[in-house]
Amino acid sequence: MNSSITFAVSGACLLMALSTDVVRADESTIVLKPGDGLDIVEGNCAACHSLDLIQMNSPIQDEKGWTETVGKMVHVMGAPITEDDQKQIITYLSTNYSK
């Protein structure tokens, strides 16, 4: 991958992480549906942006869509999520947040 793209993405991520701090009071009101794997989603998917992106994208997503989205977060955005956790995240999202 082009290293300047990697740099730009991690820079954007850092900015988002910082701005998330400022609005943490609001963000904490986002409660995802209870289910197997919820703790893994909360532990891995809130590092760079709010979990409301999951809620907002659910009307257009299914298992295939979530597989692609999680893959994009890992391979393009650089999220450090293990294969095993990715599988559980995809199962949780396609069970609870699919069209």
Ligand code: HEC
């Ligand atoms: C390493 C940082 C990082 C992590 C960790 C991360 N994301 Fe993202 N995500 C991004 C960036 C950057 C964007 C694009 C910018 C934006 O829309 O805010 C994004 C956008 C999204 C979107 C909007 C639609 C799209 O495809 O752009 C969804 C949905 C999403 N992420 C879901 C997730 C889920 C689910 C996880 C956990 C598996 C996750 N993200 C973990 C960085 C990350």
